[in-house]
Amino acid sequence: MPEVARAEYLEELAxxxxxxxxxxxxxxxxxxxxxxxxxHQDVELAQLVVADDDRIDGRYLEVHQALxxxxxxxxxxxxxxxxxxxxxxxxxxxxxxxxxxxxxxxVIPISGNEPxxxxxxxxxxxxxxxxxxTLIVQAKRAFEERDVxxxxxxxxxxxxxxxxxxxxxxxxxxLGDDADKREWAMTMLLAARAIERIGDNAVDIGEQVAFVxxxxxxxxxxxxxxxx
Amino acid sequence: xxxxxxxxxAPEESKGEMADxxxxxxxxxxxxxxxxxxxxxxxxARDVNLFYGDFQAVEGVSMTIxxxxxxxxxxxSGCGKTTFLRSLNRMHxxxxxxxxxxxxxxxxxxxxxxxxxxxxxxxxxxxVFQQPNPFPxxxxxxxxxxxxxxxxxxxxxxxxxxxxxxxxxxxxxxxEVKDRLDKPxxxxxxxxxxxxxxxxAIAVEPEVLLMDExxxxxxxxxxxxxxxxxxxLKNRYTIVIVTHNMQQAARASDATAFFNIxxxxxxxxxxxxxxxxxxxxxxxxxxxxxxxxxxFG
Numbered sequence: 001m002p003e004v005a006r007a008e009y010l011e012e013l014a015x016x017x018x019x020x021x022x023x024x025x026x027x028x029x030x031x032x033x034x035x036x037x038x039x040h041q042d043v044e045l046a047q048l049v050v051a052d053d054d055r056i057d058g059r060y061l062e063v064h065q066a067l068x069x070x071x072x073x074x075x076x077x078x079x080x081x082x083x084x085x086x087x088x089x090x091x092x093x094x095x096x097x098x099x100x101x102x103x104x105x106x107v108i109p110i111s112g113n114e115p116x117x118x119x120x121x122x123x124x125x126x127x128x129x130x131x132x133x134t135l136i137v138q139a140k141r142a143f144e145e146r147d148v149x150x151x152x153x154x155x156x157x158x159x160x161x162x163x164x165x166x167x168x169x170x171x172x173x174x175l176g177d178d179a180d181k182r183e184w185a186m187t188m189l190l191a192a193r194a195i196e197r198i199g200d201n202a203v204d205i206g207e208q209v210a211f212v213x214x215x216x217x218x219x220x221x222x223x224x225x226x227x228x
Numbered sequence: 229x230x231x232x233x234x235x236x237x238a239p240e241e242s243k244g245e246m247a248d249x250x251x252x253x254x255x256x257x258x259x260x261x262x263x264x265x266x267x268x269x270x271x272x273a274r275d276v277n278l279f280y281g282d283f284q285a286v287e288g289v290s291m292t293i294x295x296x297x298x299x300x301x302x303x304x305s306g307c308g309k310t311t312f313l314r315s316l317n318r319m320h321x322x323x324x325x326x327x328x329x330x331x332x333x334x335x336x337x338x339x340x341x342x343x344x345x346x347x348x349x350x351x352x353x354x355x356v357f358q359q360p361n362p363f364p365x366x367x368x369x370x371x372x373x374x375x376x377x378x379x380x381x382x383x384x385x386x387x388x389x390x391x392x393x394x395x396x397x398x399x400x401x402x403x404e405v406k407d408r409l410d411k412p413x414x415x416x417x418x419x420x421x422x423x424x425x426x427x428x429a430i431a432v433e434p435e436v437l438l439m440d441e442x443x444x445x446x447x448x449x450x451x452x453x454x455x456x457x458x459x460x461l462k463n464r465y466t467i468v469i470v471t472h473n474m475q476q477a478a479r480a481s482d483a484t485a486f487f488n489i490x491x492x493x494x495x496x497x498x499x500x501x502x503x504x505x506x507x508x509x510x511x512x513x514x515x516x517x518x519x520x521x522x523x524f525g
Contacts, residue, residue: 077508078517215510
């Protein structure tokens with residue numbers, strides 16, 4: 001009898017976890033490029049991010065299929081079952097995060113090749129992006145280390161991103177009556193909103209960490225009833 | 229009380245009459261049955277230790293087996309789950325040198341109390357075995373009626389016919405065998421034979437059904453048929469099932485008890501008992517987790 005029963009299955013499950021969480025590295029790269037494209041109005045780089053999103057989608061489909069096969073063939077229960085269930089969630093989160101990068105990159109050509117209409121707005125968006133990149137790295141690490149405390153800390157960091165998003169909104173209102181400027185500000189708000197959603201997805205991944213560890217699923221924060 | 233199924237809630241003081249009343253009650257009048265909707269009985273095990281001569285097979289098991297629920301006993305071979313099961317209806321003591329310490333009660337009544345007839349206990353707590361074991365030369369009808377014949381002083385033909393039909397219907401076998409009740413039970417398929425054994429067990433109107441790996445000799449279709457049947461029988465009986473098939477425990481039981489041994493020659497013990505859903509999604513102990521995940525060795 002081998003040292004550990006079902007060694008191959010356990011190895012496969014560990015590989016699939018690594019592969020799924022590796023999707024967060026792909027998202028991190030996509031977001032880095034997205035922020036650079038925003039900063040420099042780089043339409044070509046933006047197009048690359050859009051094209052490259054196929055890799056994130058491909059990872060999603062591939063790992064998803066392999067997890068379904070494990071469910072069908074290995075009858076996982078207990079921690080294994082919770083892990084597989086959470087990976088199916090996390091894959092979807094990662095796929096959405098990639099799509100949000102694409103959303104940002106798609107509005108860059110609309111904002112034109114002119115220099116940014118407002119430096120402060122760009123600064124805020126880049127700051128949002130940097131904070132969100134930290135969220136992505138931390139979500140991955142919290143999952144790998146099954147660290148619920150680290151996962152819960154994502155909420156605090158996400159609040160920073162949310163506040164920056166509100167600052168963007170206020171700034172857009174103050175930008176004045178010039179039609180071109182207003183159009184630019186509008187596209188930047190779409191970008192800010194997309195980045196803010198990436199942060200929310202990182203928090204969702206943190207909730208899955210808590211589920212894998214404790215067996216209880218609950219939202220860290222209830223957006224519909226924030227007072228609770 | 230034990231041995232007197234006609235008086236489901238007989239007072240405690242009449243316990244001493246058990247031996248006399250055995251076997252008579254179920255048939256002398258229209259048998260009072262475990263009626264659907266009426267709660268079956270609770271088994272309570274308190275610090276049960278089981279021995280074969282000097283060898284201790286089971287150590288310190290305490291658990292409550294809830295009425296109208298299916299309780300699955302799981303664990304690897306030699307962990308004492310079957311021995312524990314057999315102690316619940318006093319079959320363990322049939323093995324020479326075997327003995328029981330601790331308490332087992334059925335709705336508060338000690339099944340090992342002095343004066344309690346083991347045969348009466350086994351009538352209230354029926355058993356279905358791993359290998360379908362119908363009496364090979366007996367007809368299907370006589371197989372089901374066997375328990376009634378043993379217990380009965382006088383059973384009319386009409387009463388017996390009714391009991392046979394009711395039991396075969398209860399075991400989901402009636403439609404398949406109603407036209408050949410006089411044919412030998414051995415001529416049935418494995419799954420049908422097992423359902424015949426279940427019919428035989430419920431014919432005497434027990435309170436509890438013990439099942440020792442009832443599906444391990446059956447194909448998947450017959451297995452699922454038995455599992456469906458178990459799901460229905462729990463409306464009338466308390467059911468305890470020993471199974472090596474963890475998916476079966478997950479599918480068919482409400483509560484799961486995990487037994488384990490620390491090593492060869494050591495006694496088996498109860499590691500954890502809880503709602504099946506919890507045992508298979510978030511068990512309380514790592515030992516249970518390793519076992520249900522197939523991570524032993």
